[in-house]
Amino acid sequence: MTAMTLPDSSARRRGRVQLLLILGMVLGPMLLATAMYKLQFWVPDGRSYHGDLIATGQTPADLGVQDDKASDQWQLLVTAPETCTSDCQQLVYLARQINIGLGREASRAEHALAFAKPLPAQFTGLLDKDYPRLQRLGLTPNQHTGAQPQLWIVDPHGNLVLRYDAKANGKSILKDLQLLLKLSNIG
Structure with missing residues (x-):
């Protein structure tokens, strides 16, 4: 039987960075949109209707x-x-x-x-x-x-x-x- 080898620390670090990037890509836009709504920043002043x-x-x-x-x-x-x-x-x-x-x-x-x-x-x-x-x-x-x-x-x-x-x-x-x-x- 072959023994299972554990990944070295650099591979673990790379895996953690990838996980954090994926979470950031998913949660980042939601957090930004929530902050924009709550704090009213970057909200466009223009409108497309006349009445x-x-x-x-x-x-x-x-x-x-x-x-x-x-x-x-x-x-x-x-x-x-x-x-x-x-x-x-x-x-x-x-x-x-x-x-x-x-x-x-x-x-x-x-x-x-x-x-x-x-x-x-x-x-x-x-x-x-x-x-x-x-x-x-x-x-x-x-x-x-x-x-x-x-x-x-x-x-x-x-x-x-x-x-x-x-x-x-x-x-x-x-x-x-x-x-x-x-x-x-x-x-």
């Missing part, structure tokens, strides 16, 4: 929107807590144009108007004629919506994602929605 991000889990119902049907599509929601003035009408037009601008992805999104006060008769006639797919919803005004009309992007689960004011750029909103649709498998 105000709503990451609180709010739904349109939290805004006072009275909608009893669930949708499985992305939604461009215009809220008008006061009378639907020119800013509100511009956002309704913009929501429809963004929906059209989605091209082949347009079937994944819909547009809606939630209003608290009755719409002007002339605008109601225009909506009936030119906006047949526009959903009209009731709105109970509260502190979340403010007094100005706003455009919201709502995901298919009913969560508010982004908010835009009346002065928002339509191309920026379209880019944001296209990015959301690209990254999302829902809706």
Whole structure:
């Protein structure tokens, strides 16, 4: 029988260094990521969206929107807590144009108007004629919506994602929605 030989000390040392390197490669990135998160360093300041991000889990119902049907599509929601003035009408037009601008992805999104006060008769006639797919919803005004009309992007689960004011750029909103649709498998 041959006797088993023990490795010399240099081979042991090399084995220990290799083990430490392997552990460092596995645990190092996790420790670095944890430290970056906890200590807030090397966090990028830039962002790729143009609206105000709503990451609180709010739904349109939290805004006072009275909608009893669930949708499985992305939604461009215009809220008008006061009378639907020119800013509100511009956002309704913009929501429809963004929906059209989605091209082949347009079937994944819909547009809606939630209003608290009755719409002007002339605008109601225009909506009936030119906006047949526009959903009209009731709105109970509260502190979340403010007094100005706003455009919201709502995901298919009913969560508010982004908010835009009346002065928002339509191309920026379209880019944001296209990015959301690209990254999302829902809706």
